[in-house]
Amino acid sequence: MKKVLLLSVSAMILLSSCVSKKQFADLEAKQKETEDLLNSATVKLNSCLSDAAAANARLESMKERLSDLRKSNDAFTELTSKGATNLEKSLETLKERDLKITRLQDALTRKDSVTLALVTSFKREVGINDPDIEVNVEKGVVFISIADKLLFKSGSYNVTDKAKGVLTKVAKVINSKPEFEAMIEGHTDDVPYRKAPLLDNWDLSVKRSTSIIRVLQELGVNPGQLIAAGRSSYVPLVENTTPENKSKNRRTRVVVLPKIDQFYDMVEKEMKNLEAGNN
Template sequence: MKKGILFLSILLVSASCVSKKKYSELQDKYNKLDNELGKTRLELAACLDERKKVSSEIDYLRSVNYKLLNNIGELSTLSKKEAENLERSLESLKERDLQIKTLRDALTKKDSVLLALVTSIKGALGNIDDEDIQVSVEKGVVFISISDRFLFKSGSYELNQRALEVLGKVARIANARPELELLVEGHTDNVPFRRGLLLDNWDLSVKRATAIVRVLQNEYGVNPSRITAAGRGEYLPVASNETSEGRQANRRTRIVLLPKIDQFYNMIEEGMKALK
């Protein structure tokens, strides 16, 4: 998720939205996943660096082995301590190689899952204008960004028929992947807004998010316990609000597909158990 602090606007009170606590928990899970992925990549880099450092030790061990195989007399010069060090070094090298392989396999599996998910989403939305819908991967999660001109009339939170079509496709993907959680974010430009019961852009962004959540739940059967609705207002722009094009880009809805963090932990833990 892009840099910046998530702003949760108000508590959502309908059956299809969740509490501020649930939204915070989901954001914490995303941050934890991001941190764990970064930590894992650092550990993998450290393992690879350590492996380079022991290359000289490997050369030494090979030299000793060569002497042992080709000159039995060398055994008399190999002390008990050197023999023990040789055995420990070989075991340590073997264990380190297995750890590197485990970390690589976990990261490769995670990347493969994300690639398959993005491919299925783009395939389902293949006939949609790329200017209206964009699919991307950032920090281990998948983002579906939909322009508000595709979903709503200006200043409205009532979905049009075209929006129902694309949300139906997203719902089919979500229902086929019950291990994913969904975060629906409403975004606006910075033009002041007030109409009827809506006080500002915060209110408008929340209403648009909850409108989408209700459709996913009521029309397409997505489990509401997997969905969080959030309004981000004007505070996470992707373009300058100084131009009409920039303001149009900022008026959008993002559906974030979040993998459960336990799955990545399990991949690593299972690999580590195999080392024992």
């Protein structure tokens, strides 16, 4: 711009010497007009340059935001993919658990069916109509409860001849279920017992159990199926407050239950079948 002014001044000096005053005034006015146009153009140029810089800054900002959005989208896609994979794995795990539970429920249902058949067999063979003999299921286990007056004389652990008729029927049922065990469980009332060689009610309850086991063994029951147990007076049916109640508490229970190792074998077999089915 300085160059333009210098040229203009130079031109005016040169022209002033060879043009009239009117012509000089006209030239001077045109110069002023040119300078105004130049100044206006310079202002507009600076404004455009400022707007361009601001636009470029916004463009760069938008590029950065777009890049961030693309990165976020990629991360979200990856996360969604991993989430879907994990969800599928979780569903497969749940399906496997449901299948295991179903198989175990089936095994327990079969066990319950065997238990029901066993109860029916006991009731048919032993004679449920006898008030001194009770056949029942307790917590999934079949048992016969026999009043001691059918098995022993008072204070004795020697099995009576009358008892052998009942025990013959018990032996028949046990023999028909070789895959089960039979626990012979003796119970007494709370009257203290001490008669040599026995020391107390514990001894009496166990001795009565082993006496019945020996009779069952004589009747052909596999001794490997039999378990001797005594509970003394600590699991009464009713309170030992009357002679009648004491009589109820003096009893022998024959508890029939599946062999534990066979039960675990059955569960293990079901698990192997499940794993084979998944492969």
